[in-house]
Amino acid sequence: MLPPRNKTQPGASLTVLLLYALVVCISDVLPSRDQTVHKLADRKLCADEECSHPISMGRARADYTAPDCRFINIHQGQIVYVYGKLKGRGRNFWHGSVQGGYFGEQASVLGFFPMSVVEVTQRLATDLIELPTVDWDFRC
Template identity: 45%
Template sequence: MINFLVFCLVFGLLHQSGAVQMDKLGDYKTCGDPECSYALSMATALDDFIAPDCRFINIKKEQMVYVYSKLVPEEDAGVFWSGSIYGVRYVDQMGIVGYFPATMVNETQTFREDNVKLPTTDMDFFCH
């Protein structure tokens, strides 16, 4: 009964917030820790990237990006990483975490060498 109540509460909150479940971009990801809370690396954007939907973030050329997770590539799928942009000129987007194509950035500094492979969940691709 308690599990049903928790489900109803979570479903109700997500429904009221306008959250949308999007298609998964991958089944597995690598992170620096089991919670994916530590940045794996820092990267520099090679070009502008305009987010095609709410799972992604906009990135401007030469902007710094903290990389938090890397989706494990699947057949016929692009390679996407998850991260947050960093920079004074785009303050309104700082702290927003989203996906971007790995080909759009050049890793400049690695923070964590030991990575953890984890399955992705539906919440990894939830839009708020």
């Protein structure tokens, strides 16, 4: 007669524990949807108090891949609408949206992108107001 088998391998619980720790660590580092991450800037320029009217529109000069959920992916040639421009330490980033168009059925999504990616083709607002950024500006 054989001795009863242990249903778990000796290292299985350690492996599960290590995987759990890895997931917890990664989830604390990588921002996900509906999570506030650090502010890119303390001030912004907008056309109105709610930053709901576009400042300008332009065409993407190059592809841009978003590094995290605060940013948007842009494909070269897409039309980009700019709703805000960060000031101070984040002055190289604009806030806006891209339209799907011939790049598929991509919904219009708001997010940040480097200003160098977009060539402004039309100015839609001339008088910009300076506003403080809030945590909501950087929520995913």
